[in-house]
Amino acid sequence: MTPLWIGVVPFGAVYAVTARAAGLGLVETQLMSLLLFAGGAQFAAVGLIAAGAGPWTLVSTTLLINLRHLLYGVVVAATTELRGVRRAVAAHLLTDEAFGVHVAHGRGRPAFLIGAGLSLFVVWNAATLAGALLARSLPDPYAIGLDIVFPLAFLALLVPLVRDRRSLAVALTSGLAAWGLGVVLEPGAALLAATALAAGIGAAPLAGSREAP
């Protein structure tokens, strides 16, 4: 787990710095890490808040991003018996990283899943608090050009996800669509439309593939 903890620390700190730069208070920044506990969705929410998006856009984008967790739950439930309080706790701790280590090392062991998730939860929230406290000393981000931290952070998150031509095509399509739709729609709506369009096209079977859609 140690490499994962080390990997989570900068993510949590950078999330907190971007959240504070977007205008979130210390409590709101920390509350998102405590209650949401989903790095990608937290980063996206911060970007949307900075762009002035409304509550419905924030909630629907969060749902769209975290829908993949449905798959994680299905896979975990198929291999590991979770009931009652354990299932309720595991549901809050089921992140990308916890799912990954559970599938690799902890199949059939509910305590492993909860322990791994809990340790990541503690590290993520400690890193968030440290980043949020550090960010208090920063001046107005837009006045000194620090607003660029948002797109650069999303870009740094995007690069490792672009693993093949399909994901590269989806990234380019979504970026161009968001840029074009941003002229006529409010930022959150443009993001949702671009995401649905690009992922929807990108998920289609490749030409010549025999896989059923």
Add this chain to the structure above:
Amino acid sequence: MTPLTWTILAMAGVTYGVRLWGLLLPGTRLGGYGRRFLDLVPVAVFAALVAGGLPGTGAVDGAWRIAAATVTVTVVARTRGLAPGLLAGLAFYLAVRALGWA
């Protein structure tokens, strides 16, 4: 509570609901299209957020911001680290601004 606090609670609610829903559905199989769509959503979201936030206040500023983005992509691709890539791109852009070029 502020409106943003309520929004955060709603975001947490849908996230928890999705995770719990999956744990309550053992044996469910998602088709190839649905699985690929969900896998590609983070890629599409982050790309859209980059496109929405990267353009600057003019052609010159925009060009330097794209250059800073190129620095971030290069460093992340080499190091696989979020923080080094972000800091390198940010340092590049702030240096350009300090020199009065952007």
